[in-house]
Amino acid sequence: MQVPATAEDLAQSAIDVGVVTDSQLQPVWSELGSSNVALADFSQTLVRKGLVTNYQLDRLQRGLRDGYVYGDYRVLYCVGSGTFARVFRAAHRETGQIHAVKVLRSRHTGTPKADFFRREGELGKKLKHPNIVAIHDVVTRPGLSYIVMDFIEGQNLRDLYRVRKKFDWENAADIVADALAGLHYAFQQGVTHRDLKMSNVLVTAGGAGMLVDFGLAALDGVAGEDSGVDRTVEYAALEKMTGVRKDDTRSDVYFAGYILHQMLSGVSCLPEGRNRAQRYARGEAFKDIRPILELAPETPMPLAMVLSKALEMDPERRFQTPGDMLAELKLAVRRAKGAESNTTARGPEEQEGVGPDGKPRRILVVESDTKRQDVLRELFKRNGYRVLVATDGPRALSRFTGDPTAADVVVFCGASIGADAVRAFNQFGEERATAGIPTILLLEEAQGEWAASAKTADHRGVIVMPVKLRRLREAVLSAVTARESVSKA
Structure with missing residues (x-):
């Protein structure tokens, strides 16, 4: 598709790729009084009327033919991009309902990662819980693989943490409790997450926590370490150091505890960056995590006790399931609130x-x-x-x-x-x-x-x-x- 030089060129390109229909453009031409108008004026009118988004317009102006429509979904804009896949906000072409469409990058087509991507989607479709982002459809065909899921208004916990640096204990406990509820439901279905980290916890506009990307669970049945899919460095190191199987739910418990520790302390105690593998080689990183009361002495003692148990290096002394940790966390919150109300009288304000x-x-x-x-x-x-x-x-x-x-x-x-x-x-x-x-x-x-x-x-x-x-x-x-x-x- 050539780069459009006129308003009519742009209109035809938009029709060809399925972004708009000819009937939708008629009111635009009527408002402008003619099809012989400046390309910039026509472009601005399309965006103002909501017929195209800035993302779509940019691609049309560059003469790109693909990436506008996936099945029944019209792409509005890109919300996330990684080396493995891109995630788009998209609208159903008939109902207008908003969904997220996760698209595998084309360079992975025909590789083990494509099979992993499909397995991830199929496994996610089986998990239906308020604290797990729902997957509705998995499409795989030659040259294209994508997953359709709920679009969550909010942001991932990692980005929120980078802004806030530190959370108050009630807010942190609420978000982690939501994540634990999702983890426990998955555990009851025979599924562990195996990639629990801040970027895989979404926080809705209302403050609820939701899990996404039960990806590494899909590795079961894929050709082991030769699958071409890298397991998370943190999980691999913890599993090796503690001698547990790769699907042990107590590893999910550990990282749920670590997320809560980081939210309360505002400190990332585990290695980050490109040299993580070397620093995890001996497993020393896990031993260097400082107690929460050293980093955040204002943390209520009941929560500190929950964290201490969740971060136990001996799996037998850790919470044995996410449900166990969830029950203790809720009890700790009630005790912490009770202690505050008993020691501090509420003033008029x-x-x-x-x-x-x-x-x-x-x-x-x-x-x-x-x-x-x-x-x-x-x-x-x-x-x-x-x-x-x-x-x-x-x-x-x-x-x-x-x-x-x-x-x-x-x-x-x-x-x-x-x-x-x-x-x-x-x-x-x-x-x-x-x-x-x-x-x-x-x-x-x-x-x-x-x-x-x-x-x-x-x-x-x-x-x-x-x-x-x-x-x-x-x-x-x-x-x-x-x-x-x-x-x-």
């Missing part, structure tokens, strides 16, 4: 987020910037709220589509979302499902003029920065109590 029923109010923060998410999460959590996060207005609204009680109050942040925050704020006030939800629009100083276009009410307010965080808390509480007063009346 800490009661702000507690509703009349004595339960934490759920506040949904709509903010795409991770660092700002962390600031607001800590602010409201410290004052008793249960904090949820959405990255844009449509995702926030979708939460209430099937559940009008998804959150008790919503804060839209204009700093990163821009004018879309105002539109979403107003839409919340217009939709039947969300009109009664207390809502705050937080704008930057330069966005102050937008406040005039915001549709406010007693339970719907606007705050323009700069203001003290106390003022934001007061505005949220005022909106909530205004709505609760109306409900009581």
Whole structure:
């Protein structure tokens, strides 16, 4: 396919590769008044109308013919890329439902890795659990292999860790507990993960942990060490040092413990980088992991005890299944919360987020910037709220589509979302499902003029920065109590 030189060339290329249809382009030509328009103007209109994404446009402009459609799925953009495969966000061509499509790189076609890729997908299709990313379809044909799975709104734990560096103990325990729940279900189905690491734990926008890539379990039946698929260095070293089989679930337990240790301490104690194999050769790396109370002395003792047992080098002294560790972790969390409540009386500020029923109010923060998410999460959590996060207005609204009680109050942040925050704020006030939800629009100083276009009410307010965080808390509480007063009346 040649590089398009005109708007008509680009239109024909988009039709040829299946990105758009001729009927979809007719309104575009009508709006522009002619097909004899500048290529740049036509390109911008296609993107603005949502007919093509920037990813698709870039490929079309370079004259590339493939990578737009896989079966029934139209690729929107690439969300992850590695030496083994690429992962795309894609929409079903008929239903529009969003999925993730994992595509094996073409250079691996016809190699043992292609067989491994297929086995990974087939094994994943059998695992149906809320904390395991569901696989729906596995397609293998000459020259092409791909897996269709759920698309998770969020990011992997490794990327989140790189931003936060350290997690509060409740958040860390919640995410690891979710991962353990998925691991235990898989164990009950006779499957171990064997590649558990931060990059294989996805954290949803709501903070739940989900497992992905039960890849190395698919190696069973592949031609051993000559399969062409490298086993994770950490697992191989631990298995060799502890003398367990490669499918021993207690190795998954160990690495679940290590992930929790790293989240609480903010320190990566195991070797990283290209020379890991040499450093793991004697297994000394595992012996050098420092106790969590040395690195993070604020860690509650019950959690420290769980970590100590999970990271035991003797497999017989470790938790014997992920379910065992999950049960002890949940008990440790309850004990830690009980100890805090017994030693620290809750002050007036800490009661702000507690509703009349004595339960934490759920506040949904709509903010795409991770660092700002962390600031607001800590602010409201410290004052008793249960904090949820959405990255844009449509995702926030979708939460209430099937559940009008998804959150008790919503804060839209204009700093990163821009004018879309105002539109979403107003839409919340217009939709039947969300009109009664207390809502705050937080704008930057330069966005102050937008406040005039915001549709406010007693339970719907606007705050323009700069203001003290106390003022934001007061505005949220005022909106909530205004709505609760109306409900009581």
